[in-house]
Every structure is written in structure tokens, then in C-alpha cells.
Amino acid sequence: MSTAHDYDWGIDPEHALKYAIQHHAGDRTEVVEGVIENVTPSWDHERAAKLVRRQIESRVDELGCVEGSGNLDLPGSSNWYVPDIAVVPEELARGGGSLIPDQTLLIVEITSESNAETDRVVKRKRYAEYGAPLYLLVDRLDKTVTLFSGPGRLGYTGVDGPHAFGTPVRLPEPFGIEVDTSGL
Structure with missing residues (x-):
């Protein structure tokens, strides 16, 4: 007797999972190492993101880019991220779909109690592996900011920080x- 698990349904689990997330209505949802996570930032978290956005937005405009929190796909993995801030070229932002981390100029993640280790470890590793050139980690729990650069398969080779809140951090x-990290 054949059972459902004996039959090859021809469904790619990565594709099915990412399709479900993309067509999920409502809140921000991401997939981290195969686990579906609803992203519900606190007001303090959003305030920190606003402070970073305000400081980079004029330069982002000069570069012909946009900053936002659109979808990032990590093909070949069970990951689908919605970063707090990603800076991408305007022409790529017009496509309406997801982007890949190597299509960004900068990714910013801001920790919360519920996701601090994900931002510190998992996303840092994956962003490097998928070629995000700059990853700025605003760690609200440790009250530090760290800039990672030089992405590669084994992680980032450049680390500037951690710097205590109040220390200016230069984006190359x-x-x-x-x-200015004093208000974070």
C-alpha cells in the first residue's frame, strides 16, 4: 500500500515555502533557516530605523538608490528576509519582486529581544554568503553598532566595531x- 510520503509530489519545498510567504497578506513575514517568523517591530525599534534612514537618505538619493525594507531572497536556501533597511539601486527597486543581498549597497538590521541572535549570527553569516557588501548591525540590547564589510562564503572579512552608542560610524x-549613533 502506498502512502502520501511514498509519492513524489514534484513540489520543491524551498519554492513552496517562499511562495507562501510572498502571498501571505498582512504583516511582515520572513523565513529564517526554514522557520517562518512574523516580524512585528516595536515603536522603539522603528524609531532607531528612522534615525538611521534620516542620516543616509540624502546620500542614498544622490546615488540613485532607495532605502526600504523590501524582500530579500536567498536562493538555494530556506531563507527569505525582510531587513529593517536595505539600500538598493532605484532601477532594481522598480521590478516589484524580491532582490538578492548582492544587489544591495547596504543592509541594516536592528536587534530586538526576540531576534537579537538571528541578526548577530545567522543573518550576518547569510548576508556575507550572499554577497551583501555592507551590513550594519544596530544592537539595541548591547547598545553597540558594528559595520561588516568584505563578504565571502565564510563570513565578512572586515569588521568595524562594536562601537558603543554615541560613537560615529563611518560608512565607506x-x-x-x-x-551618528548617539540617538539610537
């Missing part, structure tokens, strides 16, 4: 600006 070219 193409940004060439300092982020």
Missing part, C-alpha cells in the same frame, strides 16, 4: 558618510 564608499 559609495556612501562616504558618518552615522
Whole structure:
């Protein structure tokens, strides 16, 4: 007698999971290492994101880019991220679909109690593996900011920080600006 698990349904689990997330109505939802997570940022979290956005937005505009929290696909893995801030070229943002981390110029994640280790460890590793050139980690629990650069399969080779809140953090070219971390 054949059972359902004996039959090859021809469904790619990665594709099915990501399809479900993309067509889920309502809140921000991401997949982290195969686990579906609803993202519900607190007001304090959103305030920190706003402070970073305000500081980078004029330079982002000059670069012909947009900053936002759109979907990032990590093909070949069970990951689908919605970063707190991603800076992407405007022409890529017009496509309406997801992007891949190597299509970004900068990704910013801001920790919360519920996701701090994910942002510190898992996303840092995956963003590097998928070629995100700059990853700015705003760790609200440790009250530090760290900039990661030089992505590769084994992680980031450049680490600037952690810097205590209040220490300016320089974003390298193409940004060439300092982020004031005192209000985070």
C-alpha cells in the first residue's frame, strides 16, 4: 500500500515555502533557516530605523538608490528576509519582486529581544554568503553598532566595531558618510 510520503509530489519545498510567504497578506513575514517568523517591530525599534534612514537618505538619493525594507531572497536556501533597511539601486527597486543581498549597497538590521541572535549570527553569516557588501548591525540590547564589510562564503572579512552608542560610524564608499549613533 502506498502512502502520501511514498509519492513524489514534484513540489520543491524551498519554492513552496517562499511562495507562501510572498502571498501571505498582512504583516511582515520572513523565513529564517526554514522557520517562518512574523516580524512585528516595536515603536522603539522603528524609531532607531528612522534615525538611521534620516542620516543616509540624502546620500542614498544622490546615488540613485532607495532605502526600504523590501524582500530579500536567498536562493538555494530556506531563507527569505525582510531587513529593517536595505539600500538598493532605484532601477532594481522598480521590478516589484524580491532582490538578492548582492544587489544591495547596504543592509541594516536592528536587534530586538526576540531576534537579537538571528541578526548577530545567522543573518550576518547569510548576508556575507550572499554577497551583501555592507551590513550594519544596530544592537539595541548591547547598545553597540558594528559595520561588516568584505563578504565571502565564510563570513565578512572586515569588521568595524562594536562601537558603543554615541560613537560615529563611518560608512565607506559609495556612501562616504558618518552615522551618528548617539540617538539610537
